[in-house]
Amino acid sequence: MNDWRLTNQAKYLINKLLLMKNYKDRTSSADHDHCEFCLDRFSEDKQDINLGYCTEDCYHWICPNCYNDFKDLFQWKIKL
Numbered sequence: 001m002n003d004w005r006l007t008n009q010a011k012y013l014i015n016k017l018l019l020m021k022n023y024k025d026r027t028s029s030a031d032h033d034h035c036e037f038c039l040d041r042f043s044e045d046k047q048d049i050n051l052g053y054c055t056e057d058c059y060h061w062i063c064p065n066c067y068n069d070f071k072d073l074f075q076w077k078i079k080l
């Protein structure tokens with residue numbers, strides 16, 4: 001798979017357990033984050049992404065589009 005969004009995410013995101021989360025419900029103290037793949041911005045502002053997937057520590061965020069595009073490659077599991 002050759003996609004401009006793929007860099008070295010496999011080193012830390014392959015097979016990870018992800019949570020589907022509203023950004024406002026994050027447990028980190030970050031004011032905003034960026035999608036690990038396309039770098040779109042997550043925040044509580046309307047013009048940014050407000051809902052997506054994150055690692056359990058809310059450190060890495062993945063937007064819905066990238067989640068769909070890469071979920072098979074990365075074999076993510078969703079924590080319900």
Ligand SMILES: [Zn+2]
Binds near residue numbers: 035040064
């Ligand atoms: Zn993305």
